[in-house]
Amino acid sequence: MIRTVPTKPYSDQKPGTSGLRKKVPVFQQEHYAENFIQSIFDALDGFKGKTLVIGGDGRFYNREVIQKAIAMAAANGFGKVMVGQGGILSTPAASHVIRKYKTFGGIILSASHNPGGPHEDFGIKYNAGNGGPAPEKLTDVIFEKTRAISSFKIADIDPIDIDTTGTVKAAGMTVEIIDPVADYAELMESLFDFDALRKLFKSGFRMRFDAMHAVTGPYAKEILENRLGAPIGTCRNFKPLPDFGGHHPDPNLVHAKHLYDEMMGPDAPDFGAASDGDGDRNLIIGKGIFVTPSDSVAMLAANARLAPGYKGGLKGIARSMPTSGAADRVAEKLGIALYETPTGWKFFGNLLDADMATICGEESAGTGSNHVREKDGLWAVLLWLNILAARGESCKQIVAEHWATYGRNYYSRHDYEEVESGRATALVDELRAKLGALPGASVRGMTIASAEDFAYHDPVDGSISEHQGIRVLFEGGSRVVFRLSGTGTSGATLRVYIERYESDKSRHDLDTQAALADLIAAADDIAGIHSHTGRAEPSVIT
Numbered sequence: 387m388i389r390t391v392p393t394k395p396y397s398d399q400k401p402g403t404s405g406l407r408k409k410v411p412v413f414q415q416e417h418y419a420e421n422f423i424q425s426i427f428d429a430l431d432g433f434k435g436k437t438l439v440i441g442g443d444g445r446f447y448n449r450e451v452i453q454k455a456i457a458m459a460a461a462n463g464f465g466k467v468m469v470g471q472g473g474i475l476s477t478p479a480a481s482h483v484i485r486k487y488k489t490f491g492g493i494i495l496s497a498s499h500n501p502g503g504p505h506e507d508f509g510i511k512y513n514a515g516n517g518g519p520a521p522e523k524l525t526d527v528i529f530e531k532t533r534a535i536s537s538f539k540i541a542d543i544d545p546i547d548i549d550t551t552g553t554v555k556a557a558g559m560t561v562e563i564i565d566p567v568a569d570y571a572e573l574m575e576s577l578f579d580f581d582a583l584r585k586l587f588k589s590g591f592r593m594r595f596d597a598m599h600a601v602t603g604p605y606a607k608e609i610l611e612n613r614l615g616a617p618i619g620t621c622r623n624f625k626p627l628p629d630f631g632g633h634h635p636d637p638n639l640v641h642a643k644h645l646y647d648e649m650m651g652p653d654a655p656d657f658g659a660a661s662d663g664d665g666d667r668n669l670i671i672g673k674g675i676f677v678t679p680s681d682s683v684a685m686l687a688a689n690a691r692l693a694p695g696y697k698g699g700l701k702g703i704a705r706s707m708p709t710s711g712a713a714d715r716v717a718e719k720l721g722i723a724l725y726e727t728p729t730g731w732k733f734f735g736n737l738l739d740a741d742m743a744t745i746c747g748e749e750s751a752g753t754g755s756n757h758v759r760e761k762d763g764l765w766a767v768l769l770w771l772n773i774l775a776a777r778g779e780s781c782k783q784i785v786a787e788h789w790a791t792y793g794r795n796y797y798s799r800h801d802y803e804e805v806e807s808g809r810a811t812a813l814v815d816e817l818r819a820k821l822g823a824l825p826g827a828s829v830r831g832m833t834i835a836s837a838e839d840f841a842y843h844d845p846v847d848g849s850i851s852e853h854q855g856i857r858v859l860f861e862g863g864s865r866v867v868f869r870l871s872g873t874g875t876s877g878a879t880l881r882v883y884i885e886r887y888e889s890d891k892s893r894h895d896l897d898t899q900a901a902l903a904d905l906i907a908a909a910d911d912i913a914g915i916h917s918h919t920g921r922a923e924p925s926v927i928t
């Protein structure tokens with residue numbers, strides 16, 4: 387029943403910021419998915435007889451690859467696989483299932499916020515036994531294996547019915563199809579004050595949750611509408627679709643503009659939120675106010691004690707380097723440590739496992755805690771709701787009070803998408819070469835205090851990750867950061883992160899782009915963005 391199939395390596399299977407992401411036609415090439423899955427198994431040790439979790443965000447090609455992964459897990463000697471019904475498991479839910487059932491690890495099929503469909507994106511990532519994304523030392527080995535692979539193992543089995551929960555046997559391995567929502571909903575109930583939230587909704591509090599036709603739909607429906615009694619219709623676009631309804635399942639002000647417009651409108655609900663393709667990101671918009679992800683992590687950390695799961699306080703806060711320094715001020719006030727990591731959730735795993743950090747966040751709309759080892763969109767939404775219920779104030783009031791206490795970090799990210807790869811690399815190389823000459827230089831009347839290529843020294847395992855973004859710091863604390871995306875699938879995406887701190891309360895209501903105008907111009911002066919990319923404007927401003 388087990389076949390060993392000869393295959394040839396593909397040279398382009400290097401995992402990026404979060405797994406391997408390619409266009410669907412690339413994944414549909416002969417043995418492309420099989421090669422990568424076999425390489426994951428080849429990079430692991432000691433899983434014979436153990437359990438593997440398999441699920442995905444429901445995008446196009448999900449079902450096909452789930453069947454391949456099941457048959458290959460059986461052939462490679464796993465004792466059991468746990469598969470989300472319908473092939474569905476959000477990234478945070480998969481992380482929780484891995485941890486709760488102490489499984490060996492899991493395979494999550496997703497390209498997250500990237501669009502889906504026959505000509506759009508697909509992805510595969512591996513999460514280890516702690517529930518977190520494979521660390522770099524493992525993804526490096528997986529990549530090596532993909533370059534040397536000569537065969538893969540697969541069991542000849544009929545396709546498994548993944549739409550019916552229950553347990554079957556296949557090629558000697560147990561296949562359990564699980565309810566993708568139940569364990570996760572129970573975990574949320576253990577962290578948050580569901581009684582207070584039920585009261586909040588009963589009192590007439592109105593909310594809009596946009597699942598963007600991605601994986602969080604069934605989770606949000608169950609938790610918000612069924613368990614918390616939010617009115618039917620609170621959740622919108624809640625049916626996961628293979629092409630996300632033709633949209634980008636990216637909860638930002640561009641792709642969730644309808645939600646933003648609604649929240650700024652005259653009859654806005656009290657609270658609006660959205661999540662991405664695989665359910666690990668969150669967009670938070672209060673009535674009349676957008677909360678930047680960098681601010682959100684700071685505000686959640688400052689108020690976390692109001693939720694039962696965090697009443698004992700936080701051990702530390704971790705944020706990715708390009709994320710604004712708003713959380714740093716909260717950590718300082720709480721007297722706890724603040725860790726600055728490279729972009730990507732895999733870098734938080736060690737800090738969470740070592741209990742050095744409790745809440746983590748990224749500027750890209752990712753927030754999470756030690757309850758799982760991934761960022762978690764609905765978790766952030768529920769923590770916000772819990773804080774709103776406990777404080778009895780509006781989102782806008784909470785934000786204004788936070789800024790009055792800590793000051794405001796004006797912050798924006800400018801993305802230049804699908805830039806020709808050679809041009810993007812040239813920009814970065816040139817910038818890197820002149821880093822030494824930047825300190826002391828004056829740009830647009832601002833003096834550069836330091837400039838460096840960020841390297842991270844993991845305080846837990848001592849590993850070093852270099853070239854994680856170039857940051858230029860100005861006197862007074864403003865900064866610009868440049869890095870190339872590791873999740874795109876065509877050309878290169880240049881990300882420019884811009885930040886300025888404002889302590890003066892009378893200047894907390896400025897337009898963000900206007901407040902950052904000098905720095906935006908300085909970023910172009912320093913890196914030659916327009917001349918290198920040929921672009922006059924960013925493709926996306928968040």
Ligand code: VG1
Pocket residue numbers: 403404497498499500662666667706729730731748749750752870871872873874881
């Ligand atoms: C982006 C974000 C990063 C995030 C990653 C995965 O990476 O910037 O913060 O961790 O996506 O998020 P990059 O390399 O493109 O900047 V998800 O929700 O797409 O898994």
Ligand code: CO
Pocket residue numbers: 477498499662663664665666667
């Ligand atoms: Co995601």
